[in-house]
Amino acid sequence: MIVAIDGPSGTGKSSTSKAVASQLGLSYLDTGAQYRAMTWWMITNGVDVNDPAAVATAAAKPVLVSGTDPAGPTITVDGADAAVPIRTQEVTSRVSAVSAVPEVRTLVTELQRSIAAAAVGGIVVEGRDIGTTVLPDADLKIFLTASPEARAARRSGELTGKEAVDVAVTRAALVTRDAADAGRKTSPLAKAADAVEVDTTDLTLQQVIACVVTLVEEKR
Numbered sequence: 001m002i003v004a005i006d007g008p009s010g011t012g013k014s015s016t017s018k019a020v021a022s023q024l025g026l027s028y029l030d031t032g033a034q035y036r037a038m039t040w041w042m043i044t045n046g047v048d049v050n051d052p053a054a055v056a057t058a059a060a061k062p063v064l065v066s067g068t069d070p071a072g073p074t075i076t077v078d079g080a081d082a083a084v085p086i087r088t089q090e091v092t093s094r095v096s097a098v099s100a101v102p103e104v105r106t107l108v109t110e111l112q113r114s115i116a117a118a119a120v121g122g123i124v125v126e127g128r129d130i131g132t133t134v135l136p137d138a139d140l141k142i143f144l145t146a147s148p149e150a151r152a153a154r155r156s157g158e159l160t161g162k163e164a165v166d167v168a169v170t171r172a173a174l175v176t177r178d179a180a181d182a183g184r185k186t187s188p189l190a191k192a193a194d195a196v197e198v199d200t201t202d203l204t205l206q207q208v209i210a211c212v213v214t215l216v217e218e219k220r
């Protein structure tokens with residue numbers, strides 16, 4: 001059972017995907033974390049993320065490893081735990097530039113396919129291009145959406161301390177990132193023709209999880 005869950009940021013993809021995987025005994029892969037980890041490595045190694053040629057050349061160097069337990073997913077880069085540093089505003093604001101580079105996508109897509117193929121019993125894979133490009137033969141494809149206001153409010157609620165910013169700033173950043181992700185040439189953020197669209201604007205997280213669990217069970 002391979003479940004692809006795509007959609008823009010702030011739609012509840014990660015929370016939903018982890019919960020669905022846990023409830024159904026499936027593995028879980030956060031592909032956004034892999035692009036973030038690649039971006040973090042580029043920043044810490046002095047690669048100019050706005051120079052696609054430099055990013056393309058450097059892309060094969062870092063070794064990314066993703067742990068797929070939905071109760072505690074992990075991500076390491078060259079053996080270093082990247083879970084915390086990949087969530088900074090600096091990485092968030094630069095990840096779209098890195099993920100738009102075709103050489104980066106080719107490498108990360110191959111890694112994602114090998115992880116999905118090795119997942120015993122099945123996997124929930126979340127991202128932007130899983131249903132369209134990475135796993136076009138997935139058993140079930142879901143495309144989560146929500147209004148920009150709802151997405152910004154959720155994202156603001158997740159940020160704390162010095163990273164906390166107001167909802168308007170978060171909304172602007174989300175819209176900019178989505179436009180970059182949806183507008184890039186190589187496998188942009190898009191709904192697959194055969195994906196089920198779920199608008200989460202007026203749904204609680206529990207309702208979204210229940211909806212997706214039902215859709216998976218119908219396919220089993």
Ligand code: C5P
Binds near residue numbers: 009032035096127130
């Ligand atoms: O899901 P998350 O917000 O962590 O994703 C971070 C970024 O990674 C996205 O904004 C996008 O640029 C990139 N991404 C992608 N393809 C995916 C998953 C994420 O390009 N399948």
